[in-house]
Amino acid sequence: MTKLPRTDRPRPRVRASVMLSALRATKNLASECGQCAPLDPVSLNIDPYEWVSLFDYLTYLEEAARVLDVTHLGLELGSRFDVGDLGPLGVLFISSETIFDGFLQLQLFLQAWQEDTEVALDTDTDLYSWSYRIRTPSLRHLRRQDALLTLSVVTTWLRLRLGRGWSPAEVHFEQTAPADLLPFQRFFRAPLYFSRPTNGVFVTREEGNRRVGDRVQPYLPFMRRHLRDLIEVPVRDRDIAEAVKAEVARRLGLQPVTQRAIAQALGLSVRTLQRRLSGEGVGLRxxxxxxxxxxxxxxxxxxxxxxxxxxxxxxxxxxxxxxxxxxxxxxxxxxxxxxxxxxxxxx
Missing domain, CATH: 1.10.10 (Arc Repressor Mutant, subunit A)
Structure with a gap:
């Protein structure tokens, strides 16, 4: 049996706004069912922009599903999320001129709200797909409810744009097929595929390109700049090697991983990137x-x-x-x- 060396990676984080939204939605659902939700892992007064542990967030979702005995809890919670729960990222998505552009905003800026997460937009076939999964291997056993919540949120927001009766062309899940498919069928009203490499929502090409916004709002460029600034914060808050590692992980298999591309993403010149990496005794390769x-x-x-x-x-x-x-x-x-x-x- 082959032994591979393990590497240490930064502990991934998620913005507190996501955690707070999950807490509120869980409490409301538990109250409707006459049950008690799990204990809050963070203070409800925390700044929504604060980073919290992604592990703690995922653990809370899985524990809530166990305590409430709702195996599809993520579907229930996602349908209760508001656009503002993802801050400027949610507003960018819901305000985009087309569904394709909305998916593109999620791909470009999700890292400002959640780290170590793989997002891809595929437009090479007759169906447009937006896929999502958390990359951290050590969190693999905690991804189920988060994946359901994310697919539920995206589908709910798409119905705000395309109409309440809209359904995806397909929906893919990492997880194996559950014993009870009815909650999934009732929510998505679409063909469901399980045990796939990633989680994804598929729309037709016509739906993806359909103009659903009246115009591009003048404040959207400012929101994009704000999200770019949030993405660049790790360069100032953490050592450069850690920031480069996070950017490489985000791009690997999706976008070019070159010195120029990494430097531009981190708001540095190529020479500055090289100098700071050299100062920490590491190189991009x-x-x-x-x-x-x-x-x-x-x-x-x-x-x-x-x-x-x-x-x-x-x-x-x-x-x-x-x-x-x-x-x-x-x-x-x-x-x-x-x-x-x-x-x-x-x-």
Whole structure:
């Protein structure tokens, strides 16, 4: 059995506004059912912009589902979220001129509200898809209710734009199919697919391009600038290597991971980025390899095949991915995949 070196990554966080919205929605649902919600993990007076532990947030959702005995709790909570619960990000989505543009805003700026989260927008087929999942391998067992809540929120907000009777073309879930499908069928009113690599909402091309906003509001550029500023905060609050690592993890497999792209995303010049990384004794390549090693663990845990593994690791072809994996582990991806199928990769 192959042993792969583990890498330390920053503990991911989420804005307190999301936690507070989940607490309020859970309390309201519990009250309607004559039950008591779990204890609050944070003060209800916390600043909505404060960061809180993503682990604590996910744990609360899973514990609430257990205490209230509602296996589809995320669906119930998501339908109760208001646009303002995601601050300027929610307003950007609901104010976008088209559904495609709304999805694009979520892809570009979600990291300002929740860290270590993979978001992708695919427009290469007849269906537009917006997919979502938390990347942190150690949180894998806590992602179920959060995924349901997120898909519920996005679907609810789309119905605000497209009409209450609207339904997605398809909905995909990471989780296995539940014993009781009825709550899912009643809420989404769409074809449901389980045990997929990620969670996603699909809309038709016509719906994605349909103009649903009267005009682009003049305040939207200011909100985008505000969100960019929030994304840049880690560069000032944390060491540069940590900020670069978070940006690489966000881009890997989705956007270019070059010095110029990373520097621009962090609001630095290429020379300043190089100088600050050198001052901490690291380089961009070593950080990219570290993130790829972490993603490799997650992909193997998910049962990814060789082709999908290359994409997840941000390589354009399987040969490049194979060489890199062999350099890290001494074995090709095929051997690691076989090892996992035979009993998993050793910690």
């Amino acid at each position: 070593s950080i990219v390899d570290e993130v790829r090693m972490s993603v490799l663990h997650e992909a193997l845990d998910d049962g990814a095949r060789a082709g999908a593994l290359a994409r997840r690791l941000g390589y354009s072809d399987a040969a490049s991915s194979c060489r890199a994996v062999r350099r890290w582990t001494g074995q090709p991806p095929s051997a690691l995949i076989k090892s996992c199928e035979g009993g998993g990769v050793a910690e």
